[in-house]
Amino acid sequence: MGFMGADVDARFNKLGHQLMCMCGCNQVLLECNHVGCAYSERMRGELTASLERGDNDSLALQSFVQKYGNTVLSAPTSSGFNVIAWIMPFAVFAAASVLTVWLVRLWKSRPVAQPVASPNLGSEQLDKLRKKARQETEF
Amino acid sequence: MPQIGSFTLLLALALAVYSFGAGALALYRKDDRLGETARRAGIACWAAVTIAAFALVLAAFGNDFSVAYILHHSNRDLPIAYKFAALWSGQEGSLLLWAWLLSTYGLVMRLRYKVDPQLTAYASAIVAAVQVFFLLLVNFAAHPFGLVAGTIPPDGNGLNPLLQYPEMVIHPPMLYLGYVGVTAPFAFALGALIMKYPGEKWIHITRRWTMVAWLFLTCGIFLGAHWAYAVLGWGGYWGWDPVENASILPWLTMTAFLHSVIMQEKRGMMKMWNMWLIFTTFLLAIFGTFLTRSGVVSSVHAFAQSGIGIWFVWFLAIAFATCVFFFVRNRETLKSEHRLDSLVSRESSFLFNNLVLLVSCFAVLWGTLFPVLSEWVTGSKVTVGPPFFNRVNVPIGLFLVFLTGVGPLLAWRQTSLDSLRRNFLWPTVLGLATAVALIASGLRPWQDSAYFYSLMAISLSVFVFATIVGEFWRGGRVIARQQHINIFSGMVQITRRNTRRYGGYLVHFGVILIVIGFAGLPFNLDKEQEMGFGDKMQIGSYTLVCQSYTQDDKPNYGSEWAVLDVYKHGKKIDTMFPERRFYKASEQTSTIVANRSRPNEDLYLVYTGKNPDTGKPIIKAHVNPLVMWIWIGVFVVGIGTVLALIPNWKPPKVRAAEKEREDADAAALKRGAVEVGGD
Numbered sequence: 112m113g114f115m116g117a118d119v120d121a122r123f124n125k126l127g128h129q130l131m132c133m134c135g136c137n138q139v140l141l142e143c144n145h146v147g148c149a150y151s152e153r154m155r156g157e158l159t160a161s162l163e164r165g166d167n168d169s170l171a172l173q174s175f176v177q178k179y180g181n182t183v184l185s186a187p188t189s190s191g192f193n194v195i196a197w198i199m200p201f202a203v204f205a206a207a208s209v210l211t212v213w214l215v216r217l218w219k220s221r222p223v224a225q226p227v228a229s230p231n232l233g234s235e236q237l238d239k240l241r242k243k244a245r246q247e248t249e250f
Numbered sequence: 251m252p253q254i255g256s257f258t259l260l261l262a263l264a265l266a267v268y269s270f271g272a273g274a275l276a277l278y279r280k281d282d283r284l285g286e287t288a289r290r291a292g293i294a295c296w297a298a299v300t301i302a303a304f305a306l307v308l309a310a311f312g313n314d315f316s317v318a319y320i321l322h323h324s325n326r327d328l329p330i331a332y333k334f335a336a337l338w339s340g341q342e343g344s345l346l347l348w349a350w351l352l353s354t355y356g357l358v359m360r361l362r363y364k365v366d367p368q369l370t371a372y373a374s375a376i377v378a379a380v381q382v383f384f385l386l387l388v389n390f391a392a393h394p395f396g397l398v399a400g401t402i403p404p405d406g407n408g409l410n411p412l413l414q415y416p417e418m419v420i421h422p423p424m425l426y427l428g429y430v431g432v433t434a435p436f437a438f439a440l441g442a443l444i445m446k447y448p449g450e451k452w453i454h455i456t457r458r459w460t461m462v463a464w465l466f467l468t469c470g471i472f473l474g475a476h477w478a479y480a481v482l483g484w485g486g487y488w489g490w491d492p493v494e495n496a497s498i499l500p501w502l503t504m505t506a507f508l509h510s511v512i513m514q515e516k517r518g519m520m521k522m523w524n525m526w527l528i529f530t531t532f533l534l535a536i537f538g539t540f541l542t543r544s545g546v547v548s549s550v551h552a553f554a555q556s557g558i559g560i561w562f563v564w565f566l567a568i569a570f571a572t573c574v575f576f577f578v579r580n581r582e583t584l585k586s587e588h589r590l591d592s593l594v595s596r597e598s599s600f601l602f603n604n605l606v607l608l609v610s611c612f613a614v615l616w617g618t619l620f621p622v623l624s625e626w627v628t629g630s631k632v633t634v635g636p637p638f639f640n641r642v643n644v645p646i647g648l649f650l651v652f653l654t655g656v657g658p659l660l661a662w663r664q665t666s667l668d669s670l671r672r673n674f675l676w677p678t679v680l681g682l683a684t685a686v687a688l689i690a691s692g693l694r695p696w697q698d699s700a701y702f703y704s705l706m707a708i709s710l711s712v713f714v715f716a717t718i719v720g721e722f723w724r725g726g727r728v729i730a731r732q733q734h735i736n737i738f739s740g741m742v743q744i745t746r747r748n749t750r751r752y753g754g755y756l757v758h759f760g761v762i763l764i765v766i767g768f769a770g771l772p773f774n775l776d777k778e779q780e781m782g783f784g785d786k787m788q789i790g791s792y793t794l795v796c797q798s799y800t801q802d803d804k805p806n807y808g809s810e811w812a813v814l815d816v817y818k819h820g821k822k823i824d825t826m827f828p829e830r831r832f833y834k835a836s837e838q839t840s841t842i843v844a845n846r847s848r849p850n851e852d853l854y855l856v857y858t859g860k861n862p863d864t865g866k867p868i869i870k871a872h873v874n875p876l877v878m879w880i881w882i883g884v885f886v887v888g889i890g891t892v893l894a895l896i897p898n899w900k901p902p903k904v905r906a907a908e909k910e911r912e913d914a915d916a917a918a919l920k921r922g923a924v925e926v927g928g929d
Binding site for chain 2: 182191201216
């Protein structure tokens with residue numbers, strides 16, 4: 112019994128964080144702490160009942176979706192149009208990485224300006240070069 | 251008061267319109283006298299908005315409930331500090347605060363015009379244009395001095411209880427200082443682009459203004475997080491609410507700018523990129539304000555839904571079109587001068603840093619707007635809550651932490667293999683050793699992705715910490731050898747000589763402390779229990795014993811609280827008083843959390859209410875590891891930023907040599923002028 116109780120507790124905690132409280136507070140179900148919230152107490156009770164009935168995770172969540180609509184899930188599902196929500200940030204990350212590497216290669220391939228002055232640089236030119244080196248290496 | 255406020259707001263609008271129109275005309279005609287009148291009109295505009303803001307605050311102090319705004323956001327028994335906070339607790343007042351802060355930034359800019367009169371004239375005209383928009387809003391769309399129709403009620407509706415907390419007196423102004431402050435670098439950047447600014451001075455000016463805005467925004471965001479933690483009573487500090495997200499968007503792009511601007515200053519690269527980072531930051535700050543006030547996305551923090559959203563849409567469109575127009579017209583002035591030498595270089599690390607920050611910004615924006623997009627495409631709305639943002643942003647954030655350690659150790663242009671080995675050996679060894687130690691002490695990263703992220707966060711933080719210490723150590727050792735002083739004095743001196751670099755390292759150190767604070771999240775514990783006299787609750791290593799519960803009545807609110815003794819390993823260590831208040835004017839309840847914060851963990855108690863059947867209090871207890879490090883980290887970030895803003899100290903020898911060089915240059919110029927004159 113003790114083991115079963117701990118298991119249900121863990122599942123309650125996991126699923127309770129995958130659901131939103133529908134009172135309009137925009138908080139995850141288990142984090143809604145409004146005193147006298149008309150929804151969270153009832154929804155927690157429904158979740159407990161569902162788990163005690165032996166519903167699996169998917170069935171428990173589905174019963175909430177049927178009762179409260181899609182917005183009861185705290186994150187988009189990974190099916191249908193919603194899959195775009197998950198893919199897009201990583202697709203942008205991948206595309207931006209490729210672009211950055213391409214940019215680095217492009218900038219690397221720019222021609223180097225070759226010094227044409229005589230090796231005996233004047234003090235003014237040396238001062239300029241020193242200033243530039245100082246500026247570039249300061250940070 | 252309302253008449254004075256209304257009049258001065260109209261006057262301020264007229265002055266802002268003049269400052270913008272005359273300023274732009276003066277720049278077009280190159281008429282300095284007209285330009286001076288525009289500058290003075292801008293200063294006078296500040297005075298007018300200040301009077302209006304004072305008028306509203308005085309109306310709150312004087313319980314003038316003939317003003318609808320005061321009626322809805324204040325009441326007679328509200329403490330003085332919160333009456334002051336009423337200024338920003340509603341739509342109209344907060345827009346007035348925005349207008350006032352913008353005028354204040356404009357004032358500082360206009361008073362310091364001698365730094366660069368021509369660039370400041372452009373920037374001043376741009377700030378005036380933004381002022382016109384906000385003053386139009388407070389005059390015609392969200393007027394804070396609107397009067398109550400009919401009989402004036404004897405008392406007001408009161409301030410939202412959640413806002414009656416000391417931090418709420420400083421959190422919104424801080425956040426607004428950050429949001430509004432973004433206008434200054436935007437104005438300088440756009441001004442520099444319009445005038446085809448010769449040289450790089452504008453970027454130095456812009457960077458300093460950006461750092462100030464960044465500091466305020468950082469403080470504002472984390473004060474908000476601390477307020478949520480201390481007041482909302484759900485045991486967390488960040489809920490990925492759309493309004494919270496709106497504040498972090500410009501912060502991310504500003505952070506990217508503060509890094510990539512170094513590339514422009516040192517290597518003359520990424521000029522177009524930097525220009526667009528500043529533009530984007532400004533547009534995101536305005537967009538965030540639009541999100542908060544338009545009702546496009548639902549949020550607990552949002553102001554009441556109103557029709558001002560369309561004003562923001564138009565302003566955003568005009569601002570964006572202006573940026574694009576001048577960019578297309580003058581982009582030739584933003585061509586890069588240099589090439590890149592290697593993928594393994596400081597330059598590349600800045601590029602990747604920018605990439606990660608912007609992808610993170612995109613991910614937050616995408617998640618925030620996806621419900622709107624989903625409803626538009628499928629007709630069905632979805633929720634994008636914390637699980638989405640955590641899953642997407644945590645890996646990106648960890649990569650950024652890694653880059654925080656790697657970047658400063660790479661050399662400009664190209665890093666040799668030998669230097670890589672030398673610089674990275676110890677930090678890598680320490681990072682790996684930390685990971686092994688954590689696993690040995692019982693952390694099982696393979697059991698749950700949250701544990702894995704936690705392990706990575708702490709190990710990478712140790713890696714970054716080692717690189718920072720290494721940087722201070724190496725710099726300090728050079729100075730110590732040169733000047734025969736001890737290494738710690740050397741470290742202090744190297745910091746004073748290059749405040750920006752070492753201030754930046756301190757900021758990085760603060761960031762990793764914050765990351766360590768976040769890493770405790772998967773180990774949070776919570777428990778809820780009804781607790782009568784003598785009842786016990788066990789949570790983590792703590793035992794709570796209820797000694798008493800009682801109630802009190804004050805003019806502004808009534809309260810109930812529990813007295814709980816806290817025991818650890820059988821020894822009493824504290825007594826805590828979680829409280830719940832009932833605010834009379836607004837007829838709303840609020841919790842006052844009792845928090846015992848220590849470096850290892852917080853014991854966080856919430857009085858959630860009374861069981862109506864038994865009359866006993868229900869206590870929710872949380873044990874949140876490492877949270878204190880977040881607040882310490884923010885403090886360190888603040889110190890680092892202030893340090894980076896302080897000019898470098900130069901040793902007397904260097905100052906003398908510089909003076910000598912400047913004198914020689916001046917003499918050479920004079921000789922040249924004489925020779926040219928002679929010709």
